[in-house]
Amino acid sequence: DLIKKSQSSIAALKETIQTKSGSELFDFILEDIQQARALLFDPESSAVFMAAINASAWLNEKMNEWLGEKNAADTLSQSVPNNITSEMGLALLDVADALRPHPPVIHYLQHGKWQHDQWQHDQWQHGQEDSFWDGLAKVADGEAARAAIAAFLDQYGMRCAGEIDMTRTRWREDPTTLVPLILSNVKNFAPGESQRRFAQGRQEALAKAEALLAQLAQLPDGQQKAAETKHNIDLVRNFIGYREYPKYALVSRYFVYKQALLKEAKRLAQAGVIQAAADIYYLTFEELHEVVRTHQLDAQLIDKRKAEYKLYDKLTPPRVITSDGEIITGAYKRENLPAAALIGLAVSSGVVEGRARVILKMADAELEEDDILVTPFTDPSWTPLFVSIKGLVTEVGGLMTHGAVIAREYGLPAVVGVENATKLIHDGQRIRVNGTDGFVEILE
Known part of the structure; x- marks a missing residue:
């Protein structure tokens, strides 16, 4: 209903x-x-x-x-x-x-x-x-x-x-x-x-x-x-x-x-008010409403916003930031793990070995049957990739985020919240993902 x-x-x-x-x-x-x-x-x-x-x-x-x-x-x-x-x-x-x-x-x-x-x-x-x-x-x-x-x-x-x-x-x-x-x-x-x-x-x-x-x-x-x-x-x-x-x-x-x-x-x-339809992406909803109403726009505002966007796009956001601007850091406290294991959160149980495919953009994904996806995060658009992989490692996420939910439904071992996973794991390396206990091992 x-x-x-x-x-x-x-x-x-x-x-x-x-x-x-x-x-x-x-x-x-x-x-x-x-x-x-x-x-x-x-x-x-x-x-x-x-x-x-x-x-x-x-x-x-x-x-x-x-x-x-x-x-x-x-x-x-x-x-x-x-x-x-x-x-x-x-x-x-x-x-x-x-x-x-x-x-x-x-x-x-x-x-x-x-x-x-x-x-x-x-x-x-x-x-x-x-x-x-x-x-x-x-x-x-x-x-x-x-x-x-x-x-x-x-x-x-x-x-x-x-x-x-x-x-x-x-x-x-x-x-x-x-x-x-x-x-x-x-x-x-x-x-x-x-x-x-x-x-x-x-x-x-x-x-x-x-x-x-x-x-x-x-x-x-x-x-x-x-x-x-x-x-x-x-x-x-x-x-x-x-x-x-x-x-x-x-x-x-x-x-x-x-x-x-x-x-x-x-x-x-x-009407010549903006150069391209995509220019509206650099206006707030209220600003766009005013432009539609008056057909008036300062073109320099669009140029300024585009320049700011390019600058912000180069920044690396913190993993956690409060509404007051405080950046919170932390570390996992886990015992009895293999030496040099990369620690994360266990979100979909099982243990699997395979080839790491470090992918930063979905458009760059070329996956084969033996591959384990290693990426900063996933959202629902990444789901079609999940049918081709045997495991998942992400840098951010939790028990109910997209990657974890779909990994469980597809029966894929998954570990999320592995800090700097895409930097510590190199594309093509053999890795082992322990989705039951929440860690990743680099095998070669």
């Missing part, structure tokens, strides 16, 4: 916002943001994923206490329903399945002219929105490929790397961003991988639940313990997937706002 309510709200927003322009658009967005906040902070919504989070913590504590089983909830969280982010990674495998039987389409994706012009990332600014799609339509079987990619974008096109920043180019705005991921899936997986992977994870989770309940039944008060455990397993499996949905809904809503504001920006550019 919560998901349906959110979907209905966004559908109504898309319809109504088409009738708004000028100052009326800005007033409408401000009013709609209040509805977005109400949905985001709906007590019923929070209660759903908090019930799952609390149940997960209970399972980890009690299974360790009663059975000596560490991080039992990790396996129990695999292949849960209604996780919009993990479903996205599997859906891109389905796109690869749709394109794989069509060699002309694969050749176009590998060698198409769109790879060599200025279309990427600013295509809407130059009036070339359809160049990728037009080229695809001219290829044999291109319409079938177009339909498969378009269906994916209908569901997930509002996402992109750094999606919380509205100015970032969305997959819908630049679908070529997905091409390397699709080609990687075509190369690395057999048809039907998404169904096999989900079924395998679900089978492992249910087998784990059955084994735990059988062991508990043999303990003193075993029936009571098993009943409590079954209840908490059900909470995790029914509700933990919803943890990813509120942000998906928020990003969906903000993309609708962005599209409407860019229409205003294009009108300003055509």
Whole structure:
């Protein structure tokens, strides 16, 4: 019901916002943001994923206490329903399945002219929105490929790397961003991988639940313990997937706002008020409203903001900073770890060895079956990469951040919060990730 309510709200927003322009658009967005906040902070919504989070913590504590089983909830969280982010990674495998039987389409994706012009990332600014799609339509079987990619974008096109920043180019705005991921899936997986992977994870989770309940039944008060455990397993499996949905809904809503504001920006550019539609990214919402109302803008303000952005982009932010500007530092205090181990937080259990792939930008990712992803952080747009890796190491994160949640659902050992991991681990090195105890070893 919560998901349906959110979907209905966004559908109504898309319809109504088409009738708004000028100052009326800005007033409408401000009013709609209040509805977005109400949905985001709906007590019923929070209660759903908090019930799952609390149940997960209970399972980890009690299974360790009663059975000596560490991080039992990790396996129990695999292949849960209604996780919009993990479903996205599997859906891109389905796109690869749709394109794989069509060699002309694969050749176009590998060698198409769109790879060599200025279309990427600013295509809407130059009036070339359809160049990728037009080229695809001219290829044999291109319409079938177009339909498969378009269906994916209908569901997930509002996402992109750094999606919380509205100015970032969305997959819908630049679908070529997905091409390397699709080609990687075509190369690395057999048809039907998404169904096999989900079924395998679900089978492992249910087998784990059955084994735990059988062991508990043999303990003193075993029936009571098993009943409590079954209840908490059900909470995790029914509700933990919803943890990813509120942000998906928020990003969906903000993309609708962005599209409407860019229409205003294009009108300003055509009128000569700004040089390019993307100039509005250097204005506050209130400043843009004033420019739309008056058609007046000091061009030096845009130049000043662009220069400031370039400066800020070179800075390295602290790991933790308070609202008062205090920078907080700390260190892990752990014992009985291997010498020279890199310490972090255990967020998805299991131990795995493989080749470290140190990746700072998702666009640079070229992953193979034996690879372990090492990166500063991930967000939902990185999820399609998770189907190709066997483990995860990040510099920041926690138990309920994106990388940890998806790693558990996909059954990948993961350690997060490993300070300077991308500097201490070199691309191509063999490493061992211990997602049960929270450390990483460099093997060579």
